[in-house]
Amino acid sequence: MNNLKKTNLFIGGKEYTSRFFLGTGKFKDKQEMLKAIISSKAQIVTVALRRIDVDKNEENILSYIPKDITLMTNTSGARNAKEAVRIAYMAREAGYGNLIKIEIVNDSKYLLPDNYETIKATQILSSDGFVVLPYMHPDLYVARELVKSGAAAIMPLGSLIGSNQGLEMEMMIKILIDEINEVPVIVDAGIGRPSHAAYAMEIGVDAVLVNTAVATSENPPLMAESFVKAIEAGRSAYIAKMGNVLGVAEASSPLSGFLYDS
Amino acid sequence: MKVLINGKEKELAENLSIEKMLSAIDINREVVVIEYNEKILKKNEWAETFIKNGDIVEIISFVGGG
Numbered sequence: 001m002n003n004l005k006k007t008n009l010f011i012g013g014k015e016y017t018s019r020f021f022l023g024t025g026k027f028k029d030k031q032e033m034l035k036a037i038i039s040s041k042a043q044i045v046t047v048a049l050r051r052i053d054v055d056k057n058e059e060n061i062l063s064y065i066p067k068d069i070t071l072m073t074n075t076s077g078a079r080n081a082k083e084a085v086r087i088a089y090m091a092r093e094a095g096y097g098n099l100i101k102i103e104i105v106n107d108s109k110y111l112l113p114d115n116y117e118t119i120k121a122t123q124i125l126s127s128d129g130f131v132v133l134p135y136m137h138p139d140l141y142v143a144r145e146l147v148k149s150g151a152a153a154i155m156p157l158g159s160l161i162g163s164n165q166g167l168e169m170e171m172m173i174k175i176l177i178d179e180i181n182e183v184p185v186i187v188d189a190g191i192g193r194p195s196h197a198a199y200a201m202e203i204g205v206d207a208v209l210v211n212t213a214v215a216t217s218e219n220p221p222l223m224a225e226s227f228v229k230a231i232e233a234g235r236s237a238y239i240a241k242m243g244n245v246l247g248v249a250e251a252s253s254p255l256s257g258f259l260y261d262s
Numbered sequence: 263m264k265v266l267i268n269g270k271e272k273e274l275a276e277n278l279s280i281e282k283m284l285s286a287i288d289i290n291r292e293v294v295v296i297e298y299n300e301k302i303l304k305k306n307e308w309a310e311t312f313i314k315n316g317d318i319v320e321i322i323s324f325v326g327g328g
Contacts, residue, residue, distance in 0.1 A: 023328030048327025051268040211328030
């Protein structure tokens, strides 16, 4: 495998050069969302499905997402596997069922994913040809079950959705990076700054999904650009293999050879 | 007849097809999904599906999300 291939991401049999997935929620308006998407150079962008407001004529969000981008429909709103599966089939019927992010949440305070329902939904959907990326609470046994159930990647939360707290689940994510080698490990949720994203990539995460940090910054297109640089920096650092962390000092120039010798 | 559309009760004329009902609402049909009594309808079924009293219709489309 040449070096270029080594740095590309493979999801559901397709190759991606960008390791930055962008969410489309919380933007001030659709024009700003489009500018941020372009700055992000993201090749995969997430959307959700909701009831339309029959009394309002709202512009369709898809007309603000460049056509060459792969849409990943999330199953947000689903409280169990049955509802997630229902949403996935709707995405398929609409023509955007290629990539499905399974998001099954039962509480509105922490928005933590229900790992067990997520395993069930992954089994059902992947056996019917969906490319499934489950959003999950980092648990090694659950991750293994998700891979066994056909997940195309696993997406452990970094911290609570929308919290900007960063990589609070670092230790558990490191375990997933070390033990899950069959599919990409993508940190999704809680990444609040480009430095969080850079750090995640440095420790070996394969990609990151960011929404709030970009959409709610004062300048989303510029923030998206920052994230691009951070993710590239983290990824190259990971490939370059950083030096060890020491508990003592180690001089950059030998101490002998001048003053220490007198 | 009374029909539940997107969770709201609406009073509609008899013998209305899903297709006709949608033409009264200004929406982009390319990206809309119809669930009729918990069953997802294919686009080619819209004209042949007639709404009855007590039906539950969901008109779903894409929105921003993470």
